[in-house]
Amino acid sequence: MTEPATPGQTIGPFFHEALPYAQDRELVPPGSMGSIRLHGYVYDGAGLGAPDALVEIRQADPAGVVPRVEGSLHRPGAAFTGWGRSSTDRTGHYWFSTVEPAPVRPGGPAFFAVTVFARGLLNRLFTRVYLPEHAAGDPLLDRLDPAERAGLIARRDDDGGLRFDIHLQGDAETVFLTFPGHGG
Amino acid sequence: MTEQREISAEIVAIHDAAQVGEPQPRLDFPPYRSSLLRHPTKRPRPVDPEGAELVAPVFGHSDVDPLEADLTIQSGGEPIGERILVRGRVLDGDGRPVRRQLVEIWQANAAGRYVHQRDRHPAPVDPHFTGLGRCLTDDDGGYAFTTIKPGAYPWRNHRNAWRPAHIHFSLFGTDFTQRLITQMYFPGDPLFPLDPIYQSITDPAARERLVAGYDHDLSEPEWLLGYRWDIVLTGGHATYLEPEDHDD
Ligand SMILES: [Fe+2]
Numbered sequence: 001m002t003e004p005a006t007p008g009q010t011i012g013p014f015f016h017e018a019l020p021y022a023q024d025r026e027l028v029p030p031g032s033m034g035s036i037r038l039h040g041y042v043y044d045g046a047g048l049g050a051p052d053a054l055v056e057i058r059q060a061d062p063a064g065v066v067p068r069v070e071g072s073l074h075r076p077g078a079a080f081t082g083w084g085r086s087s088t089d090r091t092g093h094y095w096f097s098t099v100e101p102a103p104v105r106p107g108g109p110a111f112f113a114v115t116v117f118a119r120g121l122l123n124r125l126f127t128r129v130y131l132p133e134h135a136a137g138d139p140l141l142d143r144l145d146p147a148e149r150a151g152l153i154a155r156r157d158d159d160g161g162l163r164f165d166i167h168l169q170g171d172a173e174t175v176f177l178t179f180p181g182h183g184g
Numbered sequence: 185m186t187e188q189r190e191i192s193a194e195i196v197a198i199h200d201a202a203q204v205g206e207p208q209p210r211l212d213f214p215p216y217r218s219s220l221l222r223h224p225t226k227r228p229r230p231v232d233p234e235g236a237e238l239v240a241p242v243f244g245h246s247d248v249d250p251l252e253a254d255l256t257i258q259s260g261g262e263p264i265g266e267r268i269l270v271r272g273r274v275l276d277g278d279g280r281p282v283r284r285q286l287v288e289i290w291q292a293n294a295a296g297r298y299v300h301q302r303d304r305h306p307a308p309v310d311p312h313f314t315g316l317g318r319c320l321t322d323d324d325g326g327y328a329f330t331t332i333k334p335g336a337y338p339w340r341n342h343r344n345a346w347r348p349a350h351i352h353f354s355l356f357g358t359d360f361t362q363r364l365i366t367q368m369y370f371p372g373d374p375l376f377p378l379d380p381i382y383q384s385i386t387d388p389a390a391r392e393r394l395v396a397g398y399d400h401d402l403s404e405p406e407w408l409l410g411y412r413w414d415i416v417l418t419g420g421h422a423t424y425l426e427p428e429d430h431d432d
Contacts, residue, residue: 004389006393008208009209009367016301017300017315018290045222059236070244071247072241072247073243073286081241115363119218121223123208124365168221169222173226176229178227179231179361180419
């Protein structure tokens with residue numbers, strides 16, 4: 001008795017008063033012990049940054065535990081929630097201040113789960129940001145060609161941060177994911 | 185600039201060639217011009233969710249004030265327009281309620297104007313209406329917003345392009361993979377056939393799922409009109425091994 005799902009629609013251009021909020025992208029305070037910056041650009045098919053995109057991440061903590069605690073909308077005093085939201089700026093840049101997730105199962109991959117929304121994008125997209133040190137032996141990565149695989153693995157910045165660009169379309173198009181039950 | 189009749193002809197041609205039963209919008213839908221450079225050209229790769237993908241973020245009473253569900257009391261005075269109640273349930277694909285989860289909405293005011301820097305529609309801003317709301321679903325998956333019926337508004341997809349009245353909805357499920365952002369429409373809108381965003385869903389039954397129903401039992405005498413809209417998220421709980429669900 002599977003119910004048919006409600007279809008998605010574009011986030012449109014007018015979400016900025018509604019969805020962003022104070023410290024939405026600061027899963028941990030910037031500069032705090034163990035914090036890193038995960039950041040990059042959302043590009044359209046012409047290689048231009050998308051200034052009206054929204055990126056959300058979900059992740060495990062450094063012990064490999066996915067937090068199930070409230071407080072993402074009012075961070076001060078809240079524990080690490082493992083979820084954050086970043087709109088892009090006028091150049092298409094997004095960023096998060098967070099900690100690195102550890103694998104949830106021993107020997108498994110470590111990744112950030114990602115959802116992407118944008119004006120002009122009619123439904124959400126899912127992808128993963130793999131940590132370069134924990135990408136070996138992953139069943140998804142192992143199915144991809146080398147360029148696609150490289151596109152899902154973050155690059156290490158000089159300051160220890162992680163850089164991950166999202167290409168909605170084009171030669172470097174990001175590998176997007178579909179999960180069981182998603183249909184079309 | 186492209187005329188409506190050309191956009192409408194493109195929509196009809198795509199619908200005529202589409203299979204019945206596509207459940208989601210096309211990402212590649214040229215009548216919506218902004219989609220041209222923003223749709224992936226490759227099919228998404230199937231993968232089994234794991235780790236963080238199996239667990240939606242958790243929200244609670246520290247995140248949301250119950251007053252945020254009433255958009256008519258937020259700005260120190262009565263907003264202008266038709267007062268409405270929008271009520272419904274958030275369910276997963278197995279019909280299970282999505283409990284205590286965040287619902288966010290945003291919308292234009294009665295004149296079709298958003299509180300947003302980039303909205304250039306020369307319609308009045310209502311000093312008593314922001315068009316922003318949040319709530320948590322209850323133990324039955326239920327949500328309710330008191331608001332003002334939004335107006336249709338023009339946009340620049342083509343000449344004389346107008347969006348049917350809608351409320352933007354942002355939803356979370358129990359799994360991260362159930363994340364949904366969509367738009368709720370009002371029954372009988374004459375702009376439906378003309379709108380490339382609504383028509384990006386090629387299947388008529390799937391489009392219908394975005395249209396709220398007028399529900400006279402939800403209307404309150406001498407106060408407001410009621411609309412009902414249930415939301416079904418994709419899939420059940422992917423790795424739900426048999427439920428230890430003693431509370432229903
Ligand atoms: Fe809108």
